[in-house]
Amino acid sequence: MKPIMDAHIHLDMYKQKEQETILQEMESYKVEALIAVSYSLLSCKRNLELHKMDPRIKVAYGHHPEQDLPSRKNQEELERFLLSNSGTMVAIGEIGLPYYNMQKTNPSLSLDPYVHFLERMIVIASQIKKPVVLHAVYDHAPIVCDLLEKHNSKQAHFHWFKGDAKTVERMIENGYHVSFTPDCLYEPEIQELIQRYPIEQMMVETDGPWGFKGPFANQMTHPKMIHAVIEQIATLKKLPVDDVYQQIYLNTKMFYAL
Structure with a gap:
């Protein structure tokens, strides 16, 4: 095993004992x-406390799009x-x-309201010179690319990405990064993306505590699984x-910028 980093994990959503493990x-x-x-926002505050407890926890602050938008x-x-805690974070995310x-x-x-909110987050990220961590898949990915291009935002990380070939080529050309999860061991769609995407624009993640199938079925999602992801990428x-x-x-x- 060589040193690794988990580029995307919802650590605050694990039970306390699981976090400790x-x-x-x-x-x-x-x-x-x-x-x-x-x-x-509550998750942001929890992650800030986790970061204070253990500096190996690098935090990104945001609002996940697969839920209601926050009130005004x-x-x-x-x-x-975000603005008052920019010094403690490495990115704005998860957004999308x-x-x-x-x-x-x-x-x-x-x-439309989600697009407006996302654009506001991208603008703030540009202002404070932080990358964005994106949940943007399939038909929604080109919309997000439009926003990134509009604001000349190059530091974009599309986590667990899925999308069409045209969008993939656009992302490659723009220098955006993607990250791969343990599902690359058994999902042909993800394996094809690995073969297509430049390794210079890749990261690896768990998206824990989200669970996986195949060799990881019925296991708590753990950053150690990333070693298998690295091996699979090398093979492909x-x-x-x-x-x-x-x-x-x-x-x-x-x-x-670690």
């Missing part, structure tokens, strides 16, 4: 850092939190658009595994 085992599994993304008052409070909510729960949901890209470890580690370190 992950933090206690990080050194054993050569996990140097966790990019702990936020789900809401709460949006203003979130913006104040509610693709799965619209597909599975609420097809009539208006996208036909590259030496040590080279993949080093490149992805450097990608993550440089992107998040």
Whole structure:
């Protein structure tokens, strides 16, 4: 095993004992850092406390799009939190658009308010010179690319991305990063994306506590799973595994200015 970083994990959503287990085992599994993304303003505040407790927890503040938008008052409070705590965070995220909510729960949901809120987050990220961590898949990814291009925002991390070939090429050309989860061991769609995407623009993640299938079925999602992701990327890209470890580690370190 070589040093790794989990580029996207909802650490605050684990039970306390699970959090303790992950933090206690990080050194054993050569996990140097966790990019702990936020789900809401409350989640932001929890992640700030986790960061204060353990500096290996690098935090991103945002509002996950697969839920109701914050009220106007709460949006203003979130913006104040972002600006006043910019020194403690490595990125704004998780932010994006509610693709799965619209597909599975609420097809009539208006996208416009989500786009407006996302654009505001991208503008703030540009102002404070922080990257953005994005939940943007399939039909919604081109909309997000439009916003990033509009504001000349290059530091974009599309986590657990899925989308069409045209959008993938656009993202590659713009220099956006994507990250891969343990599902790359059994999902052909993700394996195809790995083969297509430049390794210089890749990171690896768990998106924990989200669970996985295949060899990880019925297991608590743990950053140690990233080692299997690295090995799979090496196999699919036909590259030496040590080279993949080093490149992805450097990608993550440089992107998040760690």
